[in-house]
Amino acid sequence: MILISLSILIAFFVSLYVAKWQIDTFREAEITGTDMHKQQKVDIPEMGGLSSIVGFIVGISLLLGERGHLNNPIFLTALIGIIGAGFIGMVDDLVALRQRTKAILPFLFSLPFGLQMMDGSIVFFNLTFSNPYLLMLIIPFGVTCAANASNMLEGFNGMGAGLSAIVATTLISLVYITGGPTYGLYLLFPLLGAVLGFATLNIYPSQIFPGDTFTLFTGAAIGSAAIICDLITPGVILFIPMIIEFFLKFKGGFQAENFADVDEDGYLMSVHDKTESITHWLVKKFKLKEWQLVALIWTVEGLLSITVLSYYLLM
Numbered sequence: 001m002i003l004i005s006l007s008i009l010i011a012f013f014v015s016l017y018v019a020k021w022q023i024d025t026f027r028e029a030e031i032t033g034t035d036m037h038k039q040q041k042v043d044i045p046e047m048g049g050l051s052s053i054v055g056f057i058v059g060i061s062l063l064l065g066e067r068g069h070l071n072n073p074i075f076l077t078a079l080i081g082i083i084g085a086g087f088i089g090m091v092d093d094l095v096a097l098r099q100r101t102k103a104i105l106p107f108l109f110s111l112p113f114g115l116q117m118m119d120g121s122i123v124f125f126n127l128t129f130s131n132p133y134l135l136m137l138i139i140p141f142g143v144t145c146a147a148n149a150s151n152m153l154e155g156f157n158g159m160g161a162g163l164s165a166i167v168a169t170t171l172i173s174l175v176y177i178t179g180g181p182t183y184g185l186y187l188l189f190p191l192l193g194a195v196l197g198f199a200t201l202n203i204y205p206s207q208i209f210p211g212d213t214f215t216l217f218t219g220a221a222i223g224s225a226a227i228i229c230d231l232i233t234p235g236v237i238l239f240i241p242m243i244i245e246f247f248l249k250f251k252g253g254f255q256a257e258n259f260a261d262v263d264e265d266g267y268l269m270s271v272h273d274k275t276e277s278i279t280h281w282l283v284k285k286f287k288l289k290e291w292q293l294v295a296l297i298w299t300v301e302g303l304l305s306i307t308v309l310s311y312y313l314l315m
Contacts, residue, residue, distance in 0.1 A: 003062060003063055004063060004185060004186065004189050005189070006062060007059040007060070007062045007063055007186075007189050007190045007193060008059070008189050008190070008192055008193035008196075009193060010055075010058055010059050010062050010190075010193065011055040011056055011058060011059030011189075011190040011191075011192075011193030011194040011197065012055065012193040012194070012196050012197040013055075013197060014051075014054060014055040014058045014059070014194075014197065015051045015052050015054065015055025015056075015193065015194040015195075015196075015197025015198050016051070016055075016197035016198070016200055016201070017051075017197075018050065018051035018054045018055065019048055019051035019197065019198050019200075019201045019202075019208055020201065022045055022047070022048060022050065022051055022208060023045050023201070023207055023208050025045075026045035026046065026047065026208075027043070027045050031045060031046050031047055031093075031094075032044060032045055032046055033046045033209050033211075035157075035205075035206065036155075036259045036260075036262075037156060037157070037259070037260065037262055037268065037290040038205070038262065038290075039262055039264070039266065044206060044207065044208060044209050045207075045208045045209065046093055046208075046209045046211045047090060047093045047094075047209075047211040047213050048198055048201070048202060048208040048209055048210050048211060048213070048214060049086065049089060049090075049198070049210050049211050049212070049213030049214025049215070049216075049217050049218075050090065050213055051194075051197065051198050051208075052194040052195055052197070052198045052210075052214055052217065052218065053083070053086045053194070053213070053217055054194075055190070055193060055194030055197050055198070056082075056190045056191055056193075056194040056217075056221070057083075058190075059189070059190025059191075059193055059194060060079070060186070060187075060190050062190075063186055063190070072183060073116045074113070074116045074117060074228060075183055075186065075187075075228070077112040077113040077115070077116045078110075078113045078187065078224040078225075078227075078228060079187075080109060080110075080112055080113070081106065081109045081110030081112070081113045081140070081143050081220055081224060082187070082217065082220045082221045082224055083109075083217075084105070084106065084108075084109025084110070084220075085106045085109060085110075085143075085147045085216040085217055085219070085220035085221075086213055086216060086217030086220070087109075088101075088102060088105045088106060088109075088212075088216055089151075089211065089212035089213035089214065089215065089216035089217055090211075090212075090213045092211075092212040092213075092216075093211040093212050093213050099254050102148060102151070102212070102216070103144060103148060106140075106143060106144040106147045106148070106216065106220060107140045107141060107143075107144045108140075109140075110139065110140035110143040110144065110220070110224075111136075111140045113139055113140060113143065113224065113227075114135060114136045114137065114138070114139035114140040115136055117135050117136075117139045117227070118132035118133070118135050118136050119132065120135070121135070122135065122138070122139075122227065122230070122232055123230065123232065123233065124232050124233060124236070125233050139227060142223055142227060142232070143220050143223045143224055143227070144220075145223070146219045146220060146222055146223025146224075146226075146235075146239065147215075147216045147217075147219035147220040147223065148216070148219065148246070149219060149239055149242040149243055149245070149246050150163075150164070150215045150216070150218055150219025150222070150239075150242055151212055151215040151216055151219060152242055152245040152246050152249055153241060153242050153245040153258075153277075153278065153279075153297070154210065154215055154258065155257065155258030155259055155279065156258065156279070156290055156293060156294050157202065157203060157204040157205060157206035157290060157291070157294065158199060158202050158203035158204055158206065158294055159294045159297060159298075160210050160214060160215050160218070161195055161196075161198055161199035161202045161203070161210060161214070162199065162203070162294065162298045162301075163241070163242075163297070163298065163301050164191075164195045164218040164222065165192060165195050165196055165199060166238075166298065166301045166302055166305055167222055167235075167238045167239070167301070167305075168188050168191050168192040168195060168222060168225075169192060169305075170234070170238060170305040170308060170309060171184075171188055171222070171225055171226060171229065171231055171234070171235065171238075172185060172188050172189065172192065173309055174229070174231050174234055174308070174309065174312055175188075175229050175231070177309070177312050177313060178230070178231070178312060180229045180230045180231060181228060181229050181230060182229075183228065184225040184226075184228035184229035184231075185229075187221055187224060187225040187228070188221075188225045188229075191218065191221045191222070191225070195218060198210070198214065204290060204291040204294065219242075222235065223235065234308045234312070237304060237307075237308055238301070238304055238305065238308060240304060241278060241297065241300060241301060241304075244278060245277060245278050248275070248276050248277055248278065248280075249276060249277065251276060252274060252276035255276075256272065256274070256276035256277055256280070258277050258279045258280070259271070260279070260283045262290075266289050266290075267287055267288065267289055268283045268288050268289065268290060268293060269283070270283045270284045278297070279293065279297075282296065282297075
């Protein structure tokens with residue numbers, strides 16, 4: 001357990017170091033995006049999720065001394081799907097892939113994970129799935145859904161990083177509460193450290209943006225860990241805001257952006273006629289600054305986390 005705890009620290013500092021390097025290097029290379037929710041529009045380095053991926057990999061590498069987990073085919077194939085999703089996000093940040101491409105490719109990367117899970121079973125609420133051929137499809141489909149859902153609710157400083165940290169922390173706690181399979185922790189601990197390292201420079205006012213590199217990677221990692229740890233049901237509950245966001249975006253053909261305008265006092269102003277995002281609704285209903293909007297969504301996610309943890313503690 002010492003190594004697995006240290007993996008958080010190693011992943012944190014590596015992610016933070018790489019993110020700092022990216023800020024200077026990517027700005028010079030003009031790999032940037034405009035910070036839309038400030039009065040003075042400035043270009044911020046993009047594709048910051050690369051730092052989290054590097055931190056995650058280094059944190060995983062630290063655990064190579066632990067026996068019986070990292071050589072598990074299920075763990076290794078899940079890792080392929082996670083890194084593959086991050087790679088797809090990097091390509092998307094550079095050349096803007098089609099939405100259907102971002103749906104198909106993570107599925108293909110996670111297919112080996114599904115093949116390794118064919119002899120097992122999964123529980124979703126009160127339903128148990130054990131048909132091997134069905135599992136072969138459900139598993140990569142679930143990872144793909146998690147990756148793309150995580151990609152939906154973004155666009156504001158620190159939002160995605162905070163949501164990922166809350167979900168990862170909750171799943172770690174649930175593993176200990178439920179006594180479920182522990183080797184999912186070998187994904188969750190390095191992931192949490194890597195996310196927090198990046199978040200240090202991504203929270204308001206952001207110095208670096210996550211890009212799809214971050215969101216697809218963290219979504220796939222969280223989805224894979226939830227499957228491995230037999231925590232699919234709480235994982236889905238924790239993803240409720242992202243699932244709602246997915247369907248709102250689906251209604252608009254995935255054309256809507258989460259961006260808003262900013263008045264002279266720094267408050268967000270809606271620029272959308274239709275409500276095709278949770279953020280659109282919040283900006284229309286409440287007078288919020290960017291950091292307040294993000295804090296509100298974090299609070300909702302935190303309440304979901306407390307609800308899930310309380311249920312499993314009391315059951």
